[in-house]
Amino acid sequence: MTDTAPRARRSDATRAAILRAARARFAADGYDRATIRAIAADARIDPSMVMRYYGSKEGLFAAAAEFDLHLPDLTRVPPDRLGETLIRHFVRRWEADGTLVALLRAASTNPGAAERMRGIFADQLAGAVARTGADPATADRRAGLVASQILGLALTRYVVRLPPVVGLDPEELAAWVGPTIQRYLTQPFPPSHASDG
Amino acid sequence: MTDTAPRARRSDATRAAILRAARARFAADGYDRATIRAIAADARIDPSMVMRYYGSKEGLFAAAAEFDLHLPDLTRVPPDRLGETLIRHFVRRWEADGTLVALLRAASTNPGAAERMRGIFADQLAGAVARTGADPATADRRAGLVASQILGLALTRYVVRLPPVVGLDPEELAAWVGPTIQRYLTQPFPPSHASDG
DNA sequence: CGTCGATGTCAACGCCTGTTGGCCTACAGT
DNA sequence: ACTGTAGGCCAACAGGCGTTGACATCGACG
Numbered sequence: 001m002t003d004t005a006p007r008a009r010r011s012d013a014t015r016a017a018i019l020r021a022a023r024a025r026f027a028a029d030g031y032d033r034a035t036i037r038a039i040a041a042d043a044r045i046d047p048s049m050v051m052r053y054y055g056s057k058e059g060l061f062a063a064a065a066e067f068d069l070h071l072p073d074l075t076r077v078p079p080d081r082l083g084e085t086l087i088r089h090f091v092r093r094w095e096a097d098g099t100l101v102a103l104l105r106a107a108s109t110n111p112g113a114a115e116r117m118r119g120i121f122a123d124q125l126a127g128a129v130a131r132t133g134a135d136p137a138t139a140d141r142r143a144g145l146v147a148s149q150i151l152g153l154a155l156t157r158y159v160v161r162l163p164p165v166v167g168l169d170p171e172e173l174a175a176w177v178g179p180t181i182q183r184y185l186t187q188p189f190p191p192s193h194a195s196d197g
Numbered sequence: 198m199t200d201t202a203p204r205a206r207r208s209d210a211t212r213a214a215i216l217r218a219a220r221a222r223f224a225a226d227g228y229d230r231a232t233i234r235a236i237a238a239d240a241r242i243d244p245s246m247v248m249r250y251y252g253s254k255e256g257l258f259a260a261a262a263e264f265d266l267h268l269p270d271l272t273r274v275p276p277d278r279l280g281e282t283l284i285r286h287f288v289r290r291w292e293a294d295g296t297l298v299a300l301l302r303a304a305s306t307n308p309g310a311a312e313r314m315r316g317i318f319a320d321q322l323a324g325a326v327a328r329t330g331a332d333p334a335t336a337d338r339r340a341g342l343v344a345s346q347i348l349g350l351a352l353t354r355y356v357v358r359l360p361p362v363v364g365l366d367p368e369e370l371a372a373w374v375g376p377t378i379q380r381y382l383t384q385p386f387p388p389s390h391a392s393d394g
Numbered sequence: 395c396g397t398c399g400a401t402g403t404c405a406a407c408g409c410c411t412g413t414t415g416g417c418c419t420a421c422a423g424t
Numbered sequence: 425a426c427t428g429t430a431g432g433c434c435a436a437c438a439g440g441c442g443t444t445g446a447c448a449t450c451g452a453c454g
Contacts, residue, residue: 010421011431030306032229036412046433051413107357108305109227117357126361144353144361145373151357152349156341160304160311160348162318164341175388176342180377191372207451208401233442243403248443 015053017043022064027102031061031110058112065103065116069093071128082132083182084174090150091170094158101158104151121147129185138189145184153177212250214240219261224299228258228307255309262300262313266290268325279329280379281371287347288367291355298355301348318344326382335386342381346374 021042025034036057040047054060070093077085094100103120106113126143134142153173156165168176183191218239222231233254237244251257267290274282291297300317303310323340331339350370353362365373380388 009430014431030229032227033306035410037410047412048414048434049432052431057412105305108302108352109230114357118359121359140361141365141369144359144365147359148349148353148362148374149346149377150349151352152345152347155305155348155352156345160314162315162341162344164323164337165345168338168341172338176381177345179380179388180346183376184373191376206400211401232440234440244442245404245444246402249401254442 011053014043014045014049018045018050018053018060019064022060023099023102026061026064026106027098029105030108031106031113036060061106061110061113062116065099065106065113067099067103067116067120069120069124071124074128074132079132079186080182082185083180084178086146086181087150087177088170088174090153091173094154100154104154105159132185134185135189142184146181149177149180149184208250211240211242211246215242215247215250215257216261219257220296220299223258223261223303224295226302227305228303228310233257258303258307258310259313262296262303262310264296264300264313264317266317266321268321271325271329276329276383277379279382280377281375283343283378284347284374285367285371287350288370291351297351301351302356329382331382332386338386339381343378346377346381350374 018039021039022034025039025042028034029038036047036050039060040050050057050060054063070089072085072089074082074085103113103117107117108114121143125147126140129143129146130136130139153165156162157168215236218236219231222236222239225231233244233247236257237247247254247257251260266287269282269286271279271282300310300314304314305311318340322344323337326340326343327333327336350362353359354365
Protein backbone atom coordinates (compact mmCIF):
# COMPACT_ATOMS: atom_id res chain seq x y z
CA MET A 1 0.00 0.00 0.00
CA THR A 2 3.02 2.27 0.25
CA ASP A 3 3.72 1.39 -3.36
CA THR A 4 2.38 3.66 -6.05
CA ALA A 5 2.02 0.73 -8.46
CA PRO A 6 1.94 -2.21 -6.09
CA ARG A 7 1.29 -5.03 -8.51
CA ALA A 8 0.56 -5.72 -12.11
CA ARG A 9 -3.11 -5.88 -12.94
CA ARG A 10 -4.48 -8.45 -15.29
CA SER A 11 -5.82 -5.63 -17.45
CA ASP A 12 -2.48 -3.99 -18.14
CA ALA A 13 -2.13 -5.76 -21.47
CA THR A 14 -5.55 -4.53 -22.52
CA ARG A 15 -4.79 -0.97 -21.49
CA ALA A 16 -1.57 -1.08 -23.51
CA ALA A 17 -3.34 -2.55 -26.55
CA ILE A 18 -5.94 0.23 -26.43
CA LEU A 19 -3.24 2.87 -26.21
CA ARG A 20 -1.31 1.38 -29.10
CA ALA A 21 -4.39 1.20 -31.31
CA ALA A 22 -5.42 4.72 -30.30
CA ARG A 23 -2.08 6.21 -31.23
CA ALA A 24 -2.16 4.51 -34.62
CA ARG A 25 -5.71 5.63 -35.35
CA PHE A 26 -5.22 9.18 -34.15
CA ALA A 27 -2.06 9.43 -36.24
CA ALA A 28 -3.73 8.04 -39.34
CA ASP A 29 -7.14 9.70 -39.14
CA GLY A 30 -6.97 12.68 -36.77
CA TYR A 31 -9.07 13.19 -33.69
CA ASP A 32 -12.56 13.37 -35.18
CA ARG A 33 -12.35 10.53 -37.68
CA ALA A 34 -10.65 8.17 -35.25
CA THR A 35 -13.66 6.53 -33.61
CA ILE A 36 -13.68 4.69 -30.35
CA ARG A 37 -15.34 1.78 -32.09
CA ALA A 38 -12.51 1.52 -34.63
CA ILE A 39 -9.85 1.77 -31.94
CA ALA A 40 -11.57 -0.91 -29.88
CA ALA A 41 -11.83 -3.15 -32.92
CA ASP A 42 -8.10 -2.77 -33.59
CA ALA A 43 -7.36 -3.67 -29.97
CA ARG A 44 -9.83 -6.59 -30.19
CA ILE A 45 -11.92 -5.48 -27.23
CA ASP A 46 -15.30 -3.89 -26.67
CA PRO A 47 -15.75 -0.12 -27.04
CA SER A 48 -17.08 0.06 -23.50
CA MET A 49 -13.69 -1.05 -22.18
CA VAL A 50 -12.17 2.14 -23.56
CA MET A 51 -14.65 4.12 -21.50
CA ARG A 52 -13.97 2.06 -18.40
CA TYR A 53 -10.21 2.57 -18.57
CA TYR A 54 -9.95 6.07 -19.98
CA GLY A 55 -13.25 7.71 -19.08
CA SER A 56 -13.97 9.39 -22.38
CA LYS A 57 -12.56 9.96 -25.84
CA GLU A 58 -10.84 13.11 -24.62
CA GLY A 59 -9.29 11.13 -21.78
CA LEU A 60 -8.07 8.47 -24.16
CA PHE A 61 -6.50 11.09 -26.39
CA ALA A 62 -4.83 12.75 -23.44
CA ALA A 63 -3.27 9.43 -22.47
CA ALA A 64 -2.29 8.59 -26.06
CA ALA A 65 -0.73 11.98 -26.72
CA GLU A 66 1.62 11.94 -23.77
CA PHE A 67 4.82 12.80 -25.51
CA ASP A 68 8.41 13.39 -24.55
CA LEU A 69 10.66 14.86 -27.25
CA HIS A 70 13.62 13.23 -25.46
CA LEU A 71 15.74 16.21 -26.38
CA PRO A 72 19.46 15.72 -25.76
CA ASP A 73 21.35 17.94 -23.37
CA LEU A 74 22.22 20.80 -25.71
CA THR A 75 24.86 22.21 -23.34
CA ARG A 76 27.04 19.23 -24.25
CA VAL A 77 26.77 19.83 -28.00
CA PRO A 78 29.37 21.96 -29.80
CA PRO A 79 27.65 25.34 -30.32
CA ASP A 80 28.22 25.26 -34.07
CA ARG A 81 26.50 21.89 -34.42
CA LEU A 82 23.25 22.63 -32.57
CA GLY A 83 21.15 22.84 -35.73
CA GLU A 84 22.44 19.63 -37.23
CA THR A 85 22.07 17.81 -33.92
CA LEU A 86 18.46 18.94 -33.48
CA ILE A 87 17.21 18.14 -36.96
CA ARG A 88 18.80 14.70 -36.88
CA HIS A 89 17.26 14.06 -33.48
CA PHE A 90 13.78 15.09 -34.57
CA VAL A 91 13.78 13.03 -37.75
CA ARG A 92 14.88 9.96 -35.81
CA ARG A 93 12.41 10.62 -33.03
CA TRP A 94 9.24 10.99 -35.08
CA GLU A 95 10.17 8.32 -37.59
CA ALA A 96 10.30 5.83 -34.71
CA ASP A 97 7.12 6.92 -32.91
CA GLY A 98 3.92 8.09 -34.52
CA THR A 99 2.72 9.93 -31.42
CA LEU A 100 3.90 13.33 -32.58
CA VAL A 101 2.18 12.87 -35.93
CA ALA A 102 -1.01 11.92 -34.10
CA LEU A 103 -0.71 15.02 -31.98
CA LEU A 104 0.00 17.20 -35.00
CA ARG A 105 -2.99 15.86 -36.94
CA ALA A 106 -5.28 16.26 -33.97
CA ALA A 107 -4.00 19.73 -33.10
CA SER A 108 -5.43 21.06 -36.36
CA THR A 109 -9.00 20.53 -35.21
CA ASN A 110 -8.98 19.74 -31.50
CA PRO A 111 -8.35 22.67 -29.14
CA GLY A 112 -7.12 20.39 -26.38
CA ALA A 113 -4.56 18.85 -28.69
CA ALA A 114 -3.39 22.30 -29.79
CA GLU A 115 -3.00 23.28 -26.16
CA ARG A 116 -0.92 20.19 -25.50
CA MET A 117 1.23 20.96 -28.54
CA ARG A 118 1.85 24.45 -27.16
CA GLY A 119 2.73 22.94 -23.81
CA ILE A 120 5.24 20.50 -25.24
CA PHE A 121 7.07 23.19 -27.13
CA ALA A 122 6.94 25.66 -24.29
CA ASP A 123 8.18 23.19 -21.68
CA GLN A 124 10.56 21.03 -23.65
CA LEU A 125 11.84 22.90 -26.70
CA ALA A 126 11.86 26.43 -25.32
CA GLY A 127 13.45 25.08 -22.16
CA ALA A 128 16.24 23.35 -24.04
CA VAL A 129 16.88 26.43 -26.14
CA ALA A 130 17.05 28.63 -23.08
CA ARG A 131 19.63 26.30 -21.53
CA THR A 132 21.93 26.73 -24.56
CA GLY A 133 22.76 30.12 -23.11
CA ALA A 134 20.72 32.10 -25.60
CA ASP A 135 19.76 35.62 -24.57
CA PRO A 136 16.66 35.13 -22.37
CA ALA A 137 15.02 38.11 -24.09
CA THR A 138 15.08 36.35 -27.47
CA ALA A 139 15.11 32.65 -26.53
CA ASP A 140 11.33 32.24 -26.85
CA ARG A 141 11.22 33.71 -30.32
CA ARG A 142 14.17 31.58 -31.40
CA ALA A 143 12.44 28.47 -30.10
CA GLY A 144 9.24 29.46 -31.91
CA LEU A 145 11.08 29.83 -35.20
CA VAL A 146 12.73 26.47 -34.71
CA ALA A 147 9.30 24.99 -34.03
CA SER A 148 7.90 26.53 -37.20
CA GLN A 149 10.54 24.81 -39.34
CA ILE A 150 10.46 21.51 -37.47
CA LEU A 151 6.68 21.23 -37.44
CA GLY A 152 6.47 22.44 -41.03
CA LEU A 153 8.77 19.63 -42.01
CA ALA A 154 6.67 17.10 -40.09
CA LEU A 155 3.52 18.51 -41.69
CA THR A 156 4.74 18.40 -45.27
CA ARG A 157 6.53 15.06 -44.86
CA TYR A 158 4.09 12.98 -42.81
CA VAL A 159 0.67 14.65 -43.04
CA VAL A 160 0.29 16.45 -46.36
CA ARG A 161 3.00 14.24 -47.88
CA LEU A 162 4.42 16.64 -50.45
CA PRO A 163 6.35 14.27 -52.72
CA PRO A 164 9.64 16.22 -52.88
CA VAL A 165 9.73 16.48 -49.08
CA VAL A 166 8.86 12.81 -48.61
CA GLY A 167 11.71 11.98 -50.97
CA LEU A 168 14.42 13.70 -48.94
CA ASP A 169 16.54 11.25 -46.96
CA PRO A 170 17.74 12.05 -43.42
CA GLU A 171 21.19 13.09 -44.64
CA GLU A 172 19.78 15.61 -47.08
CA LEU A 173 17.42 16.91 -44.44
CA ALA A 174 20.31 17.45 -42.02
CA ALA A 175 22.30 19.25 -44.69
CA TRP A 176 19.44 21.54 -45.78
CA VAL A 177 17.52 22.17 -42.58
CA GLY A 178 20.35 21.97 -40.06
CA PRO A 179 21.76 25.39 -41.04
CA THR A 180 18.27 26.91 -40.79
CA ILE A 181 17.88 25.74 -37.19
CA GLN A 182 21.43 26.79 -36.45
CA ARG A 183 20.72 30.29 -37.71
CA TYR A 184 17.49 30.62 -35.71
CA LEU A 185 19.42 29.63 -32.59
CA THR A 186 22.62 31.60 -32.93
CA GLN A 187 22.18 34.45 -35.42
CA PRO A 188 22.65 37.80 -33.63
CA PHE A 189 19.35 39.52 -32.93
CA PRO A 190 17.74 41.15 -34.83
CA PRO A 191 18.96 39.39 -37.93
CA SER A 192 20.00 41.37 -40.98
CA HIS A 193 18.73 40.67 -44.44
CA ALA A 194 22.05 39.25 -45.56
CA SER A 195 22.13 35.52 -46.13
CA ASP A 196 23.87 33.41 -43.60
CA GLY A 197 27.22 31.89 -44.19
CA MET B 198 -24.15 36.53 -76.81
CA THR B 199 -22.30 33.28 -76.41
CA ASP B 200 -21.50 34.06 -72.82
CA THR B 201 -20.70 31.22 -70.46
CA ALA B 202 -22.54 32.99 -67.61
CA PRO B 203 -25.22 34.78 -69.61
CA ARG B 204 -27.13 36.49 -66.82
CA ALA B 205 -27.05 36.93 -63.09
CA ARG B 206 -29.23 34.52 -61.21
CA ARG B 207 -31.22 35.64 -58.26
CA SER B 208 -29.49 32.97 -56.18
CA ASP B 209 -25.99 34.34 -56.68
CA ALA B 210 -26.12 36.22 -53.38
CA THR B 211 -27.11 33.02 -51.58
CA ARG B 212 -24.36 31.04 -53.21
CA ALA B 213 -21.83 33.67 -52.18
CA ALA B 214 -23.15 33.79 -48.61
CA ILE B 215 -22.83 30.01 -48.35
CA LEU B 216 -19.29 30.12 -49.66
CA ARG B 217 -18.31 32.88 -47.26
CA ALA B 218 -19.77 31.06 -44.27
CA ALA B 219 -18.18 27.79 -45.40
CA ARG B 220 -14.71 29.28 -45.64
CA ALA B 221 -15.02 30.81 -42.18
CA ARG B 222 -16.26 27.56 -40.61
CA PHE B 223 -13.74 25.35 -42.37
CA ALA B 224 -10.96 27.70 -41.30
CA ALA B 225 -12.13 27.83 -37.70
CA ASP B 226 -13.14 24.21 -37.16
CA GLY B 227 -11.57 22.02 -39.84
CA TYR B 228 -13.42 19.76 -42.23
CA ASP B 229 -15.08 17.33 -39.85
CA ARG B 230 -16.28 19.73 -37.18
CA ALA B 231 -17.57 22.27 -39.66
CA THR B 232 -21.13 21.00 -40.16
CA ILE B 233 -23.40 21.86 -43.05
CA ARG B 234 -26.05 22.83 -40.52
CA ALA B 235 -23.76 25.37 -38.88
CA ILE B 236 -22.65 26.80 -42.21
CA ALA B 237 -26.26 27.13 -43.32
CA ALA B 238 -27.19 28.83 -40.06
CA ASP B 239 -24.35 31.36 -40.54
CA ALA B 240 -25.59 32.05 -44.06
CA ARG B 241 -29.19 32.25 -42.77
CA ILE B 242 -30.55 29.64 -45.14
CA ASP B 243 -31.71 26.05 -44.94
CA PRO B 244 -29.15 23.22 -44.96
CA SER B 245 -30.85 21.70 -47.98
CA MET B 246 -29.87 24.75 -50.05
CA VAL B 247 -26.25 23.83 -49.57
CA MET B 248 -26.96 20.45 -51.08
CA ARG B 249 -28.89 21.96 -53.97
CA TYR B 250 -26.11 24.36 -54.92
CA TYR B 251 -23.00 22.33 -54.10
CA GLY B 252 -24.17 18.74 -54.25
CA SER B 253 -22.48 17.47 -51.12
CA LYS B 254 -20.20 18.52 -48.30
CA GLU B 255 -17.19 17.45 -50.34
CA GLY B 256 -18.44 19.59 -53.23
CA LEU B 257 -18.89 22.57 -50.97
CA PHE B 258 -15.38 22.19 -49.62
CA ALA B 259 -13.97 21.89 -53.11
CA ALA B 260 -15.65 25.16 -54.04
CA ALA B 261 -14.59 26.88 -50.81
CA ALA B 262 -10.97 25.76 -51.06
CA GLU B 263 -10.34 27.10 -54.54
CA PHE B 264 -7.16 29.01 -53.91
CA ASP B 265 -4.71 31.04 -55.90
CA LEU B 266 -1.45 31.97 -54.16
CA HIS B 267 -1.22 34.99 -56.49
CA LEU B 268 2.54 34.57 -56.59
CA PRO B 269 4.38 37.49 -58.16
CA ASP B 270 6.51 37.01 -61.25
CA LEU B 271 9.76 35.96 -59.63
CA THR B 272 11.79 36.57 -62.79
CA ARG B 273 11.30 40.31 -62.19
CA VAL B 274 12.63 40.15 -58.60
CA PRO B 275 16.33 40.77 -57.91
CA PRO B 276 17.79 37.27 -57.34
CA ASP B 277 19.16 38.20 -53.92
CA ARG B 278 15.74 39.33 -52.68
CA LEU B 279 13.68 36.28 -53.62
CA GLY B 280 13.37 35.03 -50.04
CA GLU B 281 12.33 38.33 -48.57
CA THR B 282 9.84 38.92 -51.40
CA LEU B 283 8.24 35.52 -50.95
CA ILE B 284 7.85 35.59 -47.19
CA ARG B 285 6.37 39.09 -47.28
CA HIS B 286 3.98 38.01 -49.99
CA PHE B 287 2.80 34.94 -48.10
CA VAL B 288 2.22 36.75 -44.83
CA ARG B 289 0.16 39.41 -46.60
CA ARG B 290 -1.73 36.83 -48.65
CA TRP B 291 -2.90 34.59 -45.84
CA GLU B 292 -3.50 37.38 -43.40
CA ALA B 293 -6.02 38.85 -45.86
CA ASP B 294 -7.79 35.61 -46.80
CA GLY B 295 -8.57 32.69 -44.49
CA THR B 296 -8.90 30.19 -47.32
CA LEU B 297 -5.38 28.84 -46.97
CA VAL B 298 -5.85 28.34 -43.25
CA ALA B 299 -9.09 26.50 -43.97
CA LEU B 300 -7.28 24.31 -46.45
CA LEU B 301 -4.41 23.68 -44.05
CA ARG B 302 -6.71 22.69 -41.20
CA ALA B 303 -8.74 20.43 -43.44
CA ALA B 304 -5.69 18.86 -45.04
CA SER B 305 -4.72 17.32 -41.71
CA THR B 306 -7.69 14.98 -41.74
CA ASN B 307 -9.30 15.08 -45.16
CA PRO B 308 -7.46 13.23 -47.94
CA GLY B 309 -9.11 15.34 -50.64
CA ALA B 310 -7.92 18.52 -48.97
CA ALA B 311 -4.39 17.13 -48.69
CA GLU B 312 -4.48 16.27 -52.37
CA ARG B 313 -5.54 19.81 -53.21
CA MET B 314 -2.77 21.21 -51.04
CA ARG B 315 -0.25 19.08 -52.94
CA GLY B 316 -1.73 20.32 -56.20
CA ILE B 317 -1.45 23.98 -55.22
CA PHE B 318 2.20 23.67 -54.29
CA ALA B 319 3.06 21.52 -57.28
CA ASP B 320 1.35 23.79 -59.81
CA GLN B 321 1.89 27.22 -58.32
CA LEU B 322 4.91 27.22 -56.00
CA ALA B 323 7.05 24.62 -57.76
CA GLY B 324 6.22 26.31 -61.05
CA ALA B 325 7.30 29.73 -59.83
CA VAL B 326 10.51 28.31 -58.37
CA ALA B 327 11.33 26.54 -61.62
CA ARG B 328 10.87 29.80 -63.53
CA THR B 329 13.51 31.52 -61.35
CA GLY B 330 16.06 29.59 -63.39
CA ALA B 331 16.86 27.08 -60.67
CA ASP B 332 18.46 23.85 -61.82
CA PRO B 333 15.51 21.69 -62.96
CA ALA B 334 17.08 18.69 -61.24
CA THR B 335 16.81 20.35 -57.83
CA ALA B 336 13.95 22.81 -58.28
CA ASP B 337 11.32 20.44 -56.88
CA ARG B 338 13.29 19.76 -53.71
CA ARG B 339 13.94 23.47 -53.25
CA ALA B 340 10.24 24.23 -53.63
CA GLY B 341 9.43 21.47 -51.13
CA LEU B 342 11.80 22.94 -48.56
CA VAL B 343 10.30 26.38 -49.07
CA ALA B 344 6.86 24.86 -48.57
CA SER B 345 7.98 23.19 -45.35
CA GLN B 346 9.02 26.53 -43.84
CA ILE B 347 6.07 28.51 -45.21
CA LEU B 348 3.45 25.99 -44.13
CA GLY B 349 5.19 25.46 -40.81
CA LEU B 350 4.93 29.15 -40.17
CA ALA B 351 1.23 29.16 -41.09
CA LEU B 352 0.67 26.14 -38.85
CA THR B 353 2.38 27.52 -35.78
CA ARG B 354 1.04 31.05 -36.26
CA TYR B 355 -2.60 30.49 -37.28
CA VAL B 356 -3.52 26.92 -36.31
CA VAL B 357 -1.54 25.83 -33.25
CA ARG B 358 -0.96 29.47 -32.30
CA LEU B 359 2.40 29.14 -30.56
CA PRO B 360 2.58 32.44 -28.65
CA PRO B 361 6.13 33.46 -29.66
CA VAL B 362 5.29 32.88 -33.33
CA VAL B 363 1.99 34.72 -33.08
CA GLY B 364 3.89 37.63 -31.54
CA LEU B 365 6.27 38.15 -34.45
CA ASP B 366 5.31 41.09 -36.63
CA PRO B 367 5.67 40.95 -40.43
CA GLU B 368 8.96 42.86 -40.37
CA GLU B 369 10.55 40.42 -37.93
CA LEU B 370 9.23 37.51 -39.97
CA ALA B 371 10.77 38.91 -43.13
CA ALA B 372 14.10 39.40 -41.38
CA TRP B 373 14.18 35.94 -39.81
CA VAL B 374 12.51 33.73 -42.41
CA GLY B 375 13.46 35.58 -45.58
CA PRO B 376 17.09 34.35 -45.48
CA THR B 377 15.87 30.79 -44.92
CA ILE B 378 13.75 30.86 -48.07
CA GLN B 379 16.59 32.59 -49.92
CA ARG B 380 18.99 29.83 -48.95
CA TYR B 381 16.60 27.04 -49.98
CA LEU B 382 16.24 28.72 -53.37
CA THR B 383 19.79 29.70 -54.18
CA GLN B 384 22.27 27.74 -52.02
CA PRO B 385 24.42 25.52 -54.27
CA PHE B 386 23.32 21.91 -54.19
CA PRO B 387 23.97 19.87 -52.14
CA PRO B 388 24.24 22.43 -49.36
CA SER B 389 27.02 21.33 -47.02
CA HIS B 390 27.16 17.59 -46.43
CA ALA B 391 27.33 15.58 -49.62
CA SER B 392 25.49 12.29 -49.80
CA ASP B 393 24.16 11.59 -53.25
CA GLY B 394 25.06 13.50 -56.30
C1' DC C 395 -54.68 36.24 -65.68
C1' DG C 396 -52.35 31.59 -65.67
C1' DT C 397 -48.11 28.84 -66.14
C1' DC C 398 -43.78 27.34 -65.09
C1' DG C 399 -39.24 27.15 -63.48
C1' DA C 400 -36.29 28.98 -59.98
C1' DT C 401 -35.84 29.76 -55.00
C1' DG C 402 -36.54 28.56 -50.47
C1' DT C 403 -38.76 25.87 -46.24
C1' DC C 404 -39.97 21.79 -43.52
C1' DA C 405 -39.84 17.35 -41.76
C1' DA C 406 -37.98 13.25 -41.96
C1' DC C 407 -34.79 9.26 -43.16
C1' DG C 408 -30.90 6.18 -42.12
C1' DC C 409 -26.57 6.08 -40.21
C1' DC C 410 -22.94 6.62 -37.05
C1' DT C 411 -21.29 8.56 -32.85
C1' DG C 412 -19.92 8.71 -27.67
C1' DT C 413 -21.61 6.86 -23.78
C1' DT C 414 -24.24 3.90 -20.25
C1' DG C 415 -25.82 0.03 -17.44
C1' DG C 416 -26.74 -4.70 -16.97
C1' DC C 417 -25.08 -9.31 -17.35
C1' DC C 418 -21.84 -13.10 -17.90
C1' DT C 419 -17.22 -15.26 -16.80
C1' DA C 420 -13.00 -16.44 -14.65
C1' DC C 421 -9.83 -16.12 -11.22
C1' DA C 422 -7.83 -14.95 -6.15
C1' DG C 423 -8.51 -15.44 -1.18
C1' DT C 424 -10.49 -18.01 2.27
C1' DA D 425 -15.56 -25.58 -2.83
C1' DC D 426 -17.47 -20.90 -2.13
C1' DT D 427 -17.57 -16.30 -2.90
C1' DG D 428 -16.24 -11.51 -4.13
C1' DT D 429 -14.49 -8.91 -7.54
C1' DA D 430 -12.16 -7.41 -11.59
C1' DG D 431 -12.31 -8.07 -16.54
C1' DG D 432 -15.00 -8.31 -20.47
C1' DC D 433 -19.22 -8.41 -23.62
C1' DC D 434 -23.80 -7.04 -25.31
C1' DA D 435 -27.63 -4.19 -26.31
C1' DA D 436 -29.35 0.03 -26.11
C1' DC D 437 -29.77 5.09 -25.55
C1' DA D 438 -29.93 9.99 -27.10
C1' DG D 439 -28.05 13.09 -30.15
C1' DG D 440 -25.91 14.81 -34.27
C1' DC D 441 -24.72 14.06 -38.90
C1' DG D 442 -25.29 14.32 -44.30
C1' DT D 443 -28.79 13.87 -47.25
C1' DT D 444 -33.52 13.54 -49.44
C1' DG D 445 -38.08 14.58 -51.24
C1' DA D 446 -42.44 16.81 -50.76
C1' DC D 447 -44.43 21.16 -50.36
C1' DA D 448 -44.81 26.50 -50.36
C1' DT D 449 -43.67 30.97 -52.61
C1' DC D 450 -41.83 34.24 -55.76
C1' DG D 451 -41.00 36.54 -60.47
C1' DA D 452 -40.90 36.51 -65.25
C1' DC D 453 -43.34 35.68 -69.45
C1' DG D 454 -47.30 34.08 -72.49
